[in-house]
Amino acid sequence: MSEKRLVRVFLVDDHSMFRAGVRAELDTLTDDIEVVGEAGTVGEAVAGIGHLRPDVVLLDVHMPDGGGAEVLRQSRKAYPEVVFLALSVSDAAEDVIAVIRAGARGYVTKTISSQELVTAVLRVSEGDAVFSPRLAGFVLDAFADRPGAAPISDPELDLLTPRERDVLRLLARGYAYKEIASELFISVKTVETHVSSVLRKTQLSNRYELSRWASDRRLV
Amino acid sequence: MWRPAARVSILDVTAVLREQGADIERTVAGIERAAAAPEHPKVYRRRSGRAMAGVAGGLADHLGIPVLYTRVAFTLLAALGGAGVVAYGLLWIFVPQVSSDEPAREITGKERQQAFGLVALGLGLAIGAGTLAGTVNGWVAGSTSVALVGAALVWREADQGQRRRVRGAVLGGGGRSAIIRVLSGAALVAAGIIIFLISSIGLDQVQFALLAVVAALVGVAVITVPWWLRLVRDLGDERRARIRTEERAEIAAHLHDSVLQTLALIQKQADAPREVLRLARGQERQLRSWLYGPSGYGRGAADGAGLAGGLLAEALARAAGEVEDTFAIKVQHVAVGDCELDERLFAVVMAAREAMVNAAKHAGVAEVSVYAEVEPEKVTVFVRDRGKGFDPEAVPDDRHGLADSIRGRIERNGGEITLRTAPGDGTEVQLHMPRAKVTT
Numbered sequence: 001m002s003e004k005r006l007v008r009v010f011l012v013d014d015h016s017m018f019r020a021g022v023r024a025e026l027d028t029l030t031d032d033i034e035v036v037g038e039a040g041t042v043g044e045a046v047a048g049i050g051h052l053r054p055d056v057v058l059l060d061v062h063m064p065d066g067g068g069a070e071v072l073r074q075s076r077k078a079y080p081e082v083v084f085l086a087l088s089v090s091d092a093a094e095d096v097i098a099v100i101r102a103g104a105r106g107y108v109t110k111t112i113s114s115q116e117l118v119t120a121v122l123r124v125s126e127g128d129a130v131f132s133p134r135l136a137g138f139v140l141d142a143f144a145d146r147p148g149a150a151p152i153s154d155p156e157l158d159l160l161t162p163r164e165r166d167v168l169r170l171l172a173r174g175y176a177y178k179e180i181a182s183e184l185f186i187s188v189k190t191v192e193t194h195v196s197s198v199l200r201k202t203q204l205s206n207r208y209e210l211s212r213w214a215s216d217r218r219l220v
Numbered sequence: 221m222w223r224p225a226a227r228v229s230i231l232d233v234t235a236v237l238r239e240q241g242a243d244i245e246r247t248v249a250g251i252e253r254a255a256a257a258p259e260h261p262k263v264y265r266r267r268s269g270r271a272m273a274g275v276a277g278g279l280a281d282h283l284g285i286p287v288l289y290t291r292v293a294f295t296l297l298a299a300l301g302g303a304g305v306v307a308y309g310l311l312w313i314f315v316p317q318v319s320s321d322e323p324a325r326e327i328t329g330k331e332r333q334q335a336f337g338l339v340a341l342g343l344g345l346a347i348g349a350g351t352l353a354g355t356v357n358g359w360v361a362g363s364t365s366v367a368l369v370g371a372a373l374v375w376r377e378a379d380q381g382q383r384r385r386v387r388g389a390v391l392g393g394g395g396r397s398a399i400i401r402v403l404s405g406a407a408l409v410a411a412g413i414i415i416f417l418i419s420s421i422g423l424d425q426v427q428f429a430l431l432a433v434v435a436a437l438v439g440v441a442v443i444t445v446p447w448w449l450r451l452v453r454d455l456g457d458e459r460r461a462r463i464r465t466e467e468r469a470e471i472a473a474h475l476h477d478s479v480l481q482t483l484a485l486i487q488k489q490a491d492a493p494r495e496v497l498r499l500a501r502g503q504e505r506q507l508r509s510w511l512y513g514p515s516g517y518g519r520g521a522a523d524g525a526g527l528a529g530g531l532l533a534e535a536l537a538r539a540a541g542e543v544e545d546t547f548a549i550k551v552q553h554v555a556v557g558d559c560e561l562d563e564r565l566f567a568v569v570m571a572a573r574e575a576m577v578n579a580a581k582h583a584g585v586a587e588v589s590v591y592a593e594v595e596p597e598k599v600t601v602f603v604r605d606r607g608k609g610f611d612p613e614a615v616p617d618d619r620h621g622l623a624d625s626i627r628g629r630i631e632r633n634g635g636e637i638t639l640r641t642a643p644g645d646g647t648e649v650q651l652h653m654p655r656a657k658v659t660t
Contacts, residue, residue: 089504092511111504111550133552133554133589133591134552134554136554137554137555137556137591140556140593141556141557144556144557169591169593172554172556172591173554173589173591173602173604173648174552174587174589174591174604175604
């Protein structure tokens with residue numbers, strides 16, 4: 001662990017103020033992360049990612065010209081090794097789910113504490129998924145079986161296992177991975193596996209397109 | 221357009237502000253998009269490189285095939301009882317012309333000749349086939365085609381006039397030649413009607429007079445179609461513009477009342493970080509509920525009437541907001557599912573609020589997590605902190621918060637409460653409440 005590679009981070013946000021803030025925080029808080037570049041537009045971001053090949057891209061959801069989802073569309077195929085972490089203040093479920101489905105490995109809100117942001121960056125750089133409590137809530141909502149929900153066409157993708165549901169619930173309750181692990185008597189690694197599996201289902205399941213859950217919360 | 225203020229250097233606030241800026245842009249862009257361009261590419265009639273109204277050309281552009289094919293198709297259809305002519309006329313009326321910003325396309329003299337040839341051929345085929353099949357007699361076919369040619373002349377001129385209007389001229393405005401063309405078109409329509417009437421001279425006087433009136437009305441209607449259409453479109457445009465302005469005014473008013481006021485307050489209190497944080501949080505929450513909340517902006521205005529009434533998730537969010545404001549801590553709240561509040565659920569919200577207050581007061585942490593899940597049979601709410609925790613056995617008897625406000629409330633309403641805590645290990649209050657049977 002001592003020979004830890006520096007995680008190279010690229011910032012994408014259309015507000016230079018915010019980029020400067022994040023850069024300063026990441027620089028002062030940790031030595032494991034190096035901010036290698038930043039971009040303020042979709043075009044700059046795609047070019048910068050292609051040129052610098054960072055490990056992690058911190059991606060703003062809302063930007064002119066299509067926002068984070070557009071950056072993902074344009075650069076994810078070409079550079080599959082680059083990991084994206086969405087960072088936004090948006091609470092709208094459709095925005096959040098859109099970037100996740102476009103390929104982001106996680107979603108955190110901008111009001112996250114700096115230390116948590118560092119943890120999240122390190123975690124996605126190792127290939128894990130990062131679910132904020134809110135995202136966990138959205139995903140639970142999306143997979144809920146309620147009248148009016150989209151039909152299940154592929155049980156493998158359209159349903160969460162009871163265990164995955166438990167993990168998501170605890171995430172939504174604000175539990176950390178370690179706490180979830182001890183609560184469910186499983187290892188942290190297993191928690192990570194469940195979360196990754198939920199992420200995969202969120203990205204591949206077609207229940208999102210079919211249900212209107214994002215725009216109006218369905219009443220139970 | 222309101223721009224995010226760059227002067228305030230607190231990260232939280234800028235984040236909220238920039239988000240707000242993006243959302244105005246998104247809202248306005250959304251309105252404009254809804255007004256102007258639907259998701260599917262639209263058919264537009266060609267403005268240049270056309271023989272008559274640009275219908276065939278526009279259709280060819282839309283389908284991505286050479287224009288000759290569509291023209292031949294219209295010509296052949298014209299032979300089938302005039303279907304092609306009718307189709308062309310309808311498309312002419314209902315398909316808007318492409319905007320005049322489009323670059324003009326070059327066409328060769330040969331293509332033009334070919335196009336006019338096809339137009340003549342189509343008309344000939346329509347009349348010929350109609351006469352041969354005996355569905356219409358020669359008189360009717362002849363008069364109709366004369367009237368149609370006249371109508372085509374007038375309509376074509378109206379298309380031209382629409383372009384000129386952009387430059388400031390009103391009706392037509394294309395000088396004498398345009399007036400002559402319109403007049404001759406009208407004359408042709410009139411001539412067609414007269415020929416048609418002459419053919420029916422055998423009828424008695426009353427019938428003839430009736431027919432003449434109807435025919436004249438039809439003639440006027442046909443000639444004035446372009447102006448009616450323009451009227452309708454202009455009305456629509458005007459309405460859209462008005463809605464857009466109103467929308468902008470509403471957003472501006474809201475921003476002024478809320479965000480700008482808060483910013484002013486924050487600038488005044490810049491040396492009191494706790495107060496700044498509280499202001500920023502309160503403003504953020506208000507903005508969020510305005511933008512994304514169930515009764516928020518764009519979903520019909522309905523102001524929250526205190527904690528009672530409305531939906532569970534909203535009430536919890538309000539309770540969390542109040543605790544945030546009062547105790548200057550962060551309450552992370554997540555709700556899965558939602559339902560109408562009734563008496564029992566109101567008790568749950570109040571109990572959850574009390575649990576949050578306890579956590580804020582005693583746990584000594586900066587963040588509390590609240591999670592609510594609505595299931596068909598029950599509602600579960602978790603309020604959790606990672607703070608000091610306590611020993612439930614050691615709580616003095618004179619402390620009523622947990623006993624009365626939480627346990628009492630929940631149990632009176634038929635619910636259950638579970639408490640998980642230990643000194644140094646944080647606290648989690650779990651509230652379970654069965655839901656009243658919904659009679660549907």
